[in-house]
Amino acid sequence: MREDGGKPETLSYRRLKLELLLYGIAVADERLSEKILPLPIEEIPVISRRVDLTFPDGTRVNAPLEDGSPYQLRLLRPGVAVLSGKGMSVEAKSILTSDFHQRRTSLGNPFSEIGQICGGYFFLPLAGDPAPAPADSPRPPAGLAGIAVQHDLREVHEVLKAAFDEGLVEVVKIAIHSPTAFDKPAVERLLPYLEMVKSNFKCMVSLSISPPKEFGLLSLLYARGVDVIFCDLFLVDEKRSALHLPARSHFSEEDIVETLSRLVGIFPRGTVLSKLILGWEPIEETERAAEHLLSIGVVPVLSLIPAGRDRLSNVVREAIFDFLLSLNLDLDRNLYSRWLHSHLHLISDSITPNDSLEIDMREKGASAWTDRILMARWSRRSLSSAWALRRYFKVIEGGPASDG
């Protein structure tokens, strides 16, 4: 990253990620808008107008498009954009500047209907029920209608292969949006896709679930190859939760925390994640919830309210920015622990303890080489192999029922 006058680096990419998540990116060039968005911008819900960038050090951000942002984006060449603002400019890879989402499958469906690339993640929403997608999804699936369609396995394979060919995707995140509890039928729908991904692509698989009807299902998910699992708390305050996320009224905070505790007993350290939404409730409550999640072994992932859905005032943004800068979620700082959490770098639309840790360590002058190791793709590949080895040793098929 350089300032306009070519001066040396003055701002970390992680801090830039915070700024972009909070203040968004302006795209003045209409041609670029056409290029990076799957539909004319007026046809896309405000919540879904986002752009995905990867900075030279590997930091990924999925930032909202906002007209008044101090940061502007312009297309340099296919696959590469230039971000400038606040006296600096930086080149960034962007999947959205390629034609990935405009392409169609051999059956004629747009790639964007099957799933979307977001950071190092490929989001694959599966049909489960007519519930709307969670508020924090990068884009509503299935033609922006908010309802996932059960796609043919071969079609999903085709899109996934194209996504991996783009070179940025390392995790396939499958989401089954269940307004009621996660149950056997949901697992039955999920397993063919899970098995297809695990047997055809060398990647991590992430899954987003609601609290299950039977905790034994959690062991099955781990045994069948789920590497990283989300069970999102979103908001702590029940009244605010009912107001902003009515579809989640079936679950109490206790249900979710109980599920997370069970998951921690099954999955490896650093792979049970829960999203918290910043900005809809007092920051202190979010911080307390994040610390509680960490205390039970769950990694909190701090998500910002999607831009445009309920625009934040500048005062709130400043408060959140200050909070995130001072955020010091208590992860172990030894190299091994940081390696176990290195997959969190792939999350582009939220802040993870890794991001806050990295900001803190960078300011304390942490060595650059450990940073480079942990950001390297081979580091995450080795982590993925370690997870597979752990699964091989830990899963006992044919044993008595596990209580999860």
Next chain:
Amino acid sequence: MADFENIQIDRRPLWAVLISKVWRTALFLCVFAGLVWVLRHNPPAGWTPVSFKAFSIFCFIVFLWATGLIPPPIASVFAIVLLPMAGVITSKEAFALFGSESVFFVLGALILSAAIYMSGLARRLALLLLKAFADTPRRLVTVVFLFCALASFFMLGNGVAAVILPIVLSIITELKLERIHPNIPRAVVTAMWWGTSIGSIATVLGGARTILTLAILEQVTGKFVGFPGWSLHVLPISVALIAVALWILHRHFALPETSLEALRPFLQNRLIQIGRMRAAERFTALVLVLTILAWVTLGRRYGMAAVALSSIVAFFVFRIFNWEEVEGYVNWGVILMYGGAVTLGVALVQSGAAAKMTDLLGAHIPASGVLFLTALFAVVQLFTQTMSASATVAIFLPVALSLAPATGVLPASCAFAVGAAAGLHLLLPAGGPNAALAYSTGYLKTGDLIRPVGLIFVSSVLIFAAVAGFWWPVLDAAR
């Protein structure tokens, strides 16, 4: 969809899981490296290189059979590979032993037993007997015990346990027998366990280890013992033990004389559910009777294997079963166990290792033949509580056969002692599949059975000593 009830996650720390998963491989490699080291060095004084190699491989395979580091049938295959590689016998000799009549007798007996199990005949007989005689808890225990013992004369004891267990469990739960007296379920499952175990030693059909015993005896010594020969020697032990065990069961569990009025209608319903006797059951019963008659009358003339295989052919000619059904019920590992055990036995004798072992042990074995056989019976019975019966036979029989001349007992007597003792899984839950099934019901605790288990063990040894001391000489004299 995969059945999530069958998936369990090991909650121990990963290092503990790793150690638990790799220790067997590590131990195997260490012991194998030790064997290679021993084979590459000169033998101790008094041993020829070939006899010492045979002895070393025997110890290695015994270690594998005893520890179960790899499945016993695979350990047996390994023996067949190691002996030619070490130059003890030729490869041709090692594999030629699979071509003997004994292999096909093992195969025929196993398939016959599987046919009885599959036909449903045993289940029907169990229900009929219980309906006819079991009207009090004491009689229920007696009928279960006697049925298990007698049925195990004609089919594998473990198969009888698998047939009877669902029936007794449903009786226990449906009639709430535990409420009538807490000892009733314990006595019933112990009766099933002991009955199948004691009955299975009476004939060659009761367990694969009996067939293995006779096959090793024939290969190593050339001595043929058929169905009647085995039963004439061992049936008295089994019958006496049945009487003693029944007395111990009633005395230890002290069951009430309450009437079990609900039992008869319950069993009647079960009989209605399984319907009239099917052709397969009738045919199986007929073939079984004819086979036993043929073994007794024609076994020596045509061979035991030919009789067994003829019966098997009949099942397929009349399309009573199909091959796929039979495949699932036959313990094919026993064939491999047999191959390894026989090869080892032959190698020990041919190489001179057996003679050397006899020299070494000769000073420590009892001078009296009956005492030697009784000690052998007791030791084998103790070992079989923690090892598979076939592995116990494969370990002890070749050694016992090599010691037989020094003690003045007939090799066949050693085989009867080892084969009978190996089938008596009466002491521990790990003793055999029937013991494991009894303990899996949850009604038994090891601590509750110390006295009856001690009594049955002492009784079995005394009964064996009496039969070996008084009955076997009579039979030997009559030949």
